[in-house]
Amino acid sequence: xxxxxxxxxxxxxxxxxxxxxxxxxxxxxxxxxxxxxxxxxxxxxxxxxxxxxxxxxxxxxxxxxxxxxxxxxxxxxxxxxxxxxxxxxxxxxxxxxxxxxxxxxxxxxxxxxxxxxxxxxxxxxxxxxxxxxxxxxxxxxxxxxxxxxxxxxxxxxxxxxxxxxxxxxxxxxxxxxxxxxxxxxxxxxxxxxxxxxxxxxxxxxxxxxxxxxxxxxxxxx
Numbered sequence: 001x002x003x004x005x006x007x008x009x010x011x012x013x014x015x016x017x018x019x020x021x022x023x024x025x026x027x028x029x030x031x032x033x034x035x036x037x038x039x040x041x042x043x044x045x046x047x048x049x050x051x052x053x054x055x056x057x058x059x060x061x062x063x064x065x066x067x068x069x070x071x072x073x074x075x076x077x078x079x080x081x082x083x084x085x086x087x088x089x090x091x092x093x094x095x096x097x098x099x100x101x102x103x104x105x106x107x108x109x110x111x112x113x114x115x116x117x118x119x120x121x122x123x124x125x126x127x128x129x130x131x132x133x134x135x136x137x138x139x140x141x142x143x144x145x146x147x148x149x150x151x152x153x154x155x156x157x158x159x160x161x162x163x164x165x166x167x168x169x170x171x172x173x174x175x176x177x178x179x180x181x182x183x184x185x186x187x188x189x190x191x192x193x194x195x196x197x198x199x200x201x202x203x204x205x206x207x208x209x210x211x212x213x214x215x216x217x218x219x220x221x
Contacts, residue, residue, distance in 0.1 A: 001205060001217040004196055005179060009213035011155035013099060013206070014146060014178070015127075017108040017115055019051060019165035019186045021092045022122035026085040031078040035071070039063055052166025054109045054139035076111050083121040089185045091201030093124055098206050103214055105129035105153055107145040109168075129153055140168040143176035150176070161216065170195065181216070 018024050032050050036043045041062055050058050055072035063071075096104070105127050108115050112132040119126060129152045136144040143157070150157035162173035165183045170193070173180045180195040191197070198204055203219040 002220050004181070004216045004218055005161070007215060008179075009209050009211075009215045010161040010179070011103070011159035011213055012150070012153045013104045013161050013163065013214055014149050014153075014173075015096075015104065015106050015163045016052070016165060016169045017106060017110060017118060020089065020163050020169075020183045021096075021106075021124055022086060022088045022118060023186050024079075024083075024086045024118050025051075025186055027082045028079060031075060031082055034078070035075055039066075052109060052140055052164075052168035054133045055111075056133075057109075057139050076114050079110075079114050080117050083117060086118050086121040088122040088124055089183060089200050091204070092122075095201040095204055095206065096125055099214070100208065100212065101128055103153070103208075103212065105131065105149040107131040107149045107162075107169075107172075109133055109139050109145075140166075141171035141175070143172050143174075146173055146176035146178055150178075161214070 015021050029047055032047060033043050036046050055075045056068040059066060059068040059071045110133060112134060115132050129149055131145045131149045133139060135148060138144045146162060147157050150160050158177040160178045162178045162180050163183055164170045164173055164180055165186060170180055182191060182193050182195050182197045184191055184197050185200045198218060205217045207215045207217060
């Protein structure tokens with residue numbers, strides 16, 4: 001096994017959901033495609049902008065003339081109804097089950113109802129600390145969610161390792177001062193990043209030290 005981050009031990013691990021713990025890309029893009037078509041938005045370039053951000057922030061960016069909160073609520077209802085193809089990233093369930101429950105959290109741009117629905121569909125557990133779209137005034141790429149999660153875990157964000165997949169989430173984690181590991185399972189192309197990467201969780205192992213901190217190892221290829 002290879003020690004990642006120079007063998008550094010972290011106070012806690014914090015995870016994004018979509019694209020990081022599970023994939024809901026097909027379902028999400030079906031719902032957003034229908035919304036874009038209804039509002040005369042060119043679908044292909046638009047879909048590249050939706051991942052990792054709160055729905056209301058996405059709506060505001062492309063159609064500031066609309067009621068973003070109402071539109072986001074309608075989109076969320078569609079996403080809750082459509083869970084076809086929502087599956088865990090390989091090894092995610094086993095990896096989460098290996099972690100002390102007080103040492104990990106989830107930060108997602110999704111509303112709580114959608115987050116819970118997708119985690120259940122993928123067979124993944126809820127975290128004791130779950131930060132959703134309703135919990136922060138500013139979503140990713142702002143750091144608010146990660147800062148709040150670290151606070152509720154009882155440690156500084158700079159002592160946490162964030163697992164992310166999307167540009168907005170990576171930027172949010174960086175701004176919070178956290179270390180980042182990029183999960184690339186859902187990336188169709190190689191991602192240029194200065195951060196450590198892993199395809200999925202099958203090669204990853206968490207090691208808890210005597211003080212309860214978590215180090216991360218990766219199987220050597």
